[in-house]
Amino acid sequence: MTDSASSAMDTRPASRLSSRSSLRLFLLSNEFGLLVLIIVFAALFHGLANGFLSPFNLFALGRNAAVNILIGLSMMTVLATGGLNLAIGAMGVAAAMACGWLIEGAGLAWPLAVLGGLALGAGLGVTNGWMVVKTGLHSFIITLATMSIFFGAMIFLSQGESYRALPAVFSDLGRARVFTFVSPMFLIAVGTALVLSVLYRYTVQGREMLAAGARPEAAEMSGVRVERTVIACHMLSGLLAALAALLLTARNGAAIPSMAGQLGQDWLLPAFLGPVLGGTLLQGGKVSVLGTCLGAFLVTMLTSGLLLMQVGAFWVQSFLGILLLLAVMIDKGRRSYLRRRNLA
Amino acid sequence: MNGEAIFEARDIVKTFPGVKALGGVGLSLMPGSIHALLGENGAGKSTLIKVVTGVHRPTSGELRLDGRSVDFGNPRDAIAAGIGVVHQERNLIPRFSVAENIHFESFGANRFKPIDYRRLNESAAEWLRMLDLDIDPAMSVTELSTARMQLVEIAKALSQKSRVLLLDEPTASLTSGETDTLFEILRRLRDNGTSLVFVSHKLEEVEALCDRVTVLRDGQNACESQSAEGLTRKDYVRLMIGRAESGSGWRKRDTRAAPQVLGLDDVASGLGHSGVGLSVRAGEIVGLYGLVGAGRTELARVILGQEPVTQGTVRIDGEAVRVADVSEAIHRYRLGYVSEDRKGEGLILQHSVLANAGVPIWRKLAGRFGFLSDATVRAAVLPYLTRLEVKTPSLDQTTANLSGGNQQKISVAKWLAAGVRLLIVDEPTVGIDIKTKAYLHDLLRELADGGTAILLISSDMPEIVALADRIVVMDAFRTKGSIENDGDYTTMSEKIMTRIQDRTPSGTSSGIGETARCA
Numbered sequence: 001m002t003d004s005a006s007s008a009m010d011t012r013p014a015s016r017l018s019s020r021s022s023l024r025l026f027l028l029s030n031e032f033g034l035l036v037l038i039i040v041f042a043a044l045f046h047g048l049a050n051g052f053l054s055p056f057n058l059f060a061l062g063r064n065a066a067v068n069i070l071i072g073l074s075m076m077t078v079l080a081t082g083g084l085n086l087a088i089g090a091m092g093v094a095a096a097m098a099c100g101w102l103i104e105g106a107g108l109a110w111p112l113a114v115l116g117g118l119a120l121g122a123g124l125g126v127t128n129g130w131m132v133v134k135t136g137l138h139s140f141i142i143t144l145a146t147m148s149i150f151f152g153a154m155i156f157l158s159q160g161e162s163y164r165a166l167p168a169v170f171s172d173l174g175r176a177r178v179f180t181f182v183s184p185m186f187l188i189a190v191g192t193a194l195v196l197s198v199l200y201r202y203t204v205q206g207r208e209m210l211a212a213g214a215r216p217e218a219a220e221m222s223g224v225r226v227e228r229t230v231i232a233c234h235m236l237s238g239l240l241a242a243l244a245a246l247l248l249t250a251r252n253g254a255a256i257p258s259m260a261g262q263l264g265q266d267w268l269l270p271a272f273l274g275p276v277l278g279g280t281l282l283q284g285g286k287v288s289v290l291g292t293c294l295g296a297f298l299v300t301m302l303t304s305g306l307l308l309m310q311v312g313a314f315w316v317q318s319f320l321g322i323l324l325l326l327a328v329m330i331d332k333g334r335r336s337y338l339r340r341r342n343l344a
Numbered sequence: 345m346n347g348e349a350i351f352e353a354r355d356i357v358k359t360f361p362g363v364k365a366l367g368g369v370g371l372s373l374m375p376g377s378i379h380a381l382l383g384e385n386g387a388g389k390s391t392l393i394k395v396v397t398g399v400h401r402p403t404s405g406e407l408r409l410d411g412r413s414v415d416f417g418n419p420r421d422a423i424a425a426g427i428g429v430v431h432q433e434r435n436l437i438p439r440f441s442v443a444e445n446i447h448f449e450s451f452g453a454n455r456f457k458p459i460d461y462r463r464l465n466e467s468a469a470e471w472l473r474m475l476d477l478d479i480d481p482a483m484s485v486t487e488l489s490t491a492r493m494q495l496v497e498i499a500k501a502l503s504q505k506s507r508v509l510l511l512d513e514p515t516a517s518l519t520s521g522e523t524d525t526l527f528e529i530l531r532r533l534r535d536n537g538t539s540l541v542f543v544s545h546k547l548e549e550v551e552a553l554c555d556r557v558t559v560l561r562d563g564q565n566a567c568e569s570q571s572a573e574g575l576t577r578k579d580y581v582r583l584m585i586g587r588a589e590s591g592s593g594w595r596k597r598d599t600r601a602a603p604q605v606l607g608l609d610d611v612a613s614g615l616g617h618s619g620v621g622l623s624v625r626a627g628e629i630v631g632l633y634g635l636v637g638a639g640r641t642e643l644a645r646v647i648l649g650q651e652p653v654t655q656g657t658v659r660i661d662g663e664a665v666r667v668a669d670v671s672e673a674i675h676r677y678r679l680g681y682v683s684e685d686r687k688g689e690g691l692i693l694q695h696s697v698l699a700n701a702g703v704p705i706w707r708k709l710a711g712r713f714g715f716l717s718d719a720t721v722r723a724a725v726l727p728y729l730t731r732l733e734v735k736t737p738s739l740d741q742t743t744a745n746l747s748g749g750n751q752q753k754i755s756v757a758k759w760l761a762a763g764v765r766l767l768i769v770d771e772p773t774v775g776i777d778i779k780t781k782a783y784l785h786d787l788l789r790e791l792a793d794g795g796t797a798i799l800l801i802s803s804d805m806p807e808i809v810a811l812a813d814r815i816v817v818m819d820a821f822r823t824k825g826s827i828e829n830d831g832d833y834t835t836m837s838e839k840i841m842t843r844i845q846d847r848t849p850s851g852t853s854s855g856i857g858e859t860a861r862c863a
Contacts, residue, residue, distance in 0.1 A: 201718075202715055202716060202717055203710070203713070203714045203715055203716060204706045204707055204710045204714040204716050205714050207699070207702075207703075207706055207716070208706065210695070210699075211692055211695065211699070211703055214692045214694045214695055215688075215689070215691075215692040215693070215694070217688055217689040218683075218688070218689045218690060218691055218692045219692065219703070220650075220670050220671075220689075221648075221670060221681055221683055221689045221690070222674070222703035222704050222758070223670060223671045223673075223674035223675055223703065223704050223707070224671065224703065225669070225671045281694075285692070285694050285695065286694065
């Protein structure tokens with residue numbers, strides 16, 4: 001990003017940060033790295049596995065990526081505060097189940113039920129955030145506890161039964177294709193990501209979230225209401241988790257208590273993989289929406305490609321675990337390189 | 345100098361990126377003596393201690409032990425050479441036993457040999473007995489009082505066969521009874537030949553205890569390893585504070601006609617303030633002077649609404665107000681605060697220059713639904729960053745990469761951009777080079793000329809005398825009246841010192857706010 005302002009700063013020659021150096025910065029960025037990996041693996045899978053780039057597989061890929069992207073974004077909003085949210089799976093499933101009950105049990109129209117589900121997700125997020133702020137405990141403990149509480153309450157209230165008689169809009173959304181190979185679910189995820197990009201870059205609320213995450217003491221002394229902001233981050237996380245679960249419901253054509261695994265734990269690996277691969281700092285204060293999306297997409301693609309190559313599902317899990325470790329180490333090396341060069 | 349120095353530091357220079365912390369400092373320690381190391385905040389005491397104890401390597405200069413040149417690569421080397429230190433902050437491992445803590449460093453000898461706890465406890469008990477400490481060595485240190493933890497640390501340092509023992513503000517959290525006990529022990533150690541270095545802001549203690557003294561000021565020796573005989577509290581203060589800097593730039597400004605912006609009347613706070621009275625008019629610079637631990641920064645926090653006012657009234661523009669939180673202080677009452685802890689709460693180091701300069705005005709600049717573009721923020725803050733000559737390759741540069749002086753300029757610029765009516769400036773020039781310091785002084789004057797009320801908190805007396813129209817003296821969380829400044833350093837420092845020395849015997853309460861500070 002070169003800007004006219006740098007030339008207005010009177011000091012060191014502004015041309016130092018020329019387009020060449022910002023190009024180099026871009027080439028060293030997580031986002032670019034991910035893009036390269038995505039292209040390389042796409043080519044690899046195309047060569048090795050039959051039908052990887054077929055319209056149907058691309059469609060399925062987009063559908064899965066949509067859910068993973070939203071799960072990643074849901075974690076990212078809390079990572080921004082320097083905390084984490086282990087409960088996103090439980091919150092998401094609880095929201096989807098609530099939506100199912102509102103339709104089948106309470107007889108509400110589906111748009112209202114969807115809003116109800118999203119509101120529950122946001123409300124559970126507020127609960128998390130409020131407890132984190134008021135107790136001063138790390139969000140790890142709080143969300144570890146609420147993960148079990150939310151999930152347990154959901155199983156108790158739903159008695160473990162799925163809601164399968166949902167209106168056709170859900171399965172229609174899951175089945176629909178745009179231009180023969182794009183799932184509208186993918187478009188919803190991309191749209192959400194765009195909204196988040198705007199939030200973090202162009203709104204006071206988003207900027208304050210990052211400031212409060214990077215250095216709460218300094219943010220407070222500069223007039224940011226840190227506690228309120230942290231709660232807002234958790235609320236956003238709950239909302240995104242609910243949206244992810246609703247999309248998953250559309251894909252399955254049903255709201256199923258086990259759709260994110262026991263306690264919603266199946267979501268944890270993709271939730272961390274997306275943001276961490278994408279360059280979101282675990283210490284808080286910096287997020288990358290684009291990086292999270294690319295990271296989530298890469299993970300989805302690797303899963304799908306490996307499955308197409310008929311590698312066992314358990315190997316896929318191991319592979320993703322290795323990928324997470326590798327990503328963190330590469331990122332560490334990259335950042336110390338940048339620091340040594342005084343680039344960032 | 346008579347006698348053989350056991351340890352000497354010669355011509356020590358230590359530079360950090362952007363700051364010269366020590367510019368050729370000397371220190372020589374005699375066996376069987378208690379050596380006071382004095383200096384105001386930022387004078388370089390902590391840096392010198394860290395060099396002596398192997399935490400920092402000096403940029404240049406020489407350390408000599410028993411007349412031989414030594415080089416400490418890390419703190420272990422220094423300990424092995426017989427140099428022990430009891431730091432200001434506690435360094436015991438919580439929940440471990442007293443004996444384990446005392447002998448922790450010697451555990452490493454054989455990694456897999458089971459620890460013989462009976463022997464460990466016995467040997468620890470011996471050291472504790474030496475200090476007259478009636479503590480069960482098997483007890484967990486967490487159960488001890490702060491004072492006793494301190495003494496356990498001393499026992500630990502002694503068990504490492506320390507011949508030189510540095511004590512950094514050991515009495516900060518002790519009651520006067522505990523202090524007396526500590527002093528007795530220190531005197532006995534001295535009589536047994538140990539060389540002690542005593543760092544404290546409490547000059548009475550220095551007078552009572554020390555026989556030699558080194559004073560640091562701005563990273564230089566104000567006096568080096570001289571006998572403390574005949575020196576009084578007044579001499580120490582003069583050495584620590586020094587003469588006024590040349591070209592102080594003070595000029596008479598009359599603001600008596602201007603309306604009051606901030607008024608405190610008999611304010612007491614949850615932090616321990618009582619009877620605090622203070623008034624700052626528009627365009628006036630009021631200096632708030634006091635020694636470390638007098639409660640000045642804490643008062644700033646009370647004014648900003650971070651800590652509750654329990655009694656008295658706070659007036660802003662003549663109206664009694666109750667500021668709910670810092671956000672309200674900034675956005676509603678338009679107060680600003682330049683923190684003394686620049687890296688901790690003044691700036692978000694991880695974020696860019698632009699983000700830092702803009703935080704307080706984001707809300708003001710935002711359009712509908714809180715939308716805000718970089719261009720808007722840039723247009724609002726750039727004039728101030730340019731005016732303050734902030735040196736940065738671009739506004740997108742991470743502030744962590746800038747020098748201390750530039751960081752401080754940004755933390756001032758953000759309040760200029762916010763257009764505050766009252767700016768509280770806390771130790772604005774600590775750790776900042778002389779040129780930037782003069783620049784910041786000019787800026788504060790200019791700002792006041794423009795009508796901003798300024799409350800200047802500083803431990804740097806020349807700075808206060810050079811800038812303030814009026815000086816309010818604070819001691820032990822109380823204000824002790826205000827003095828009109830006439831710009832003459834000698835008479836003013838005299839007057840200020842009389843106010844501080846005029847202490848009611850309430851010395852114990854002054855320790856409350858002292859914890860987070862170090863020199």
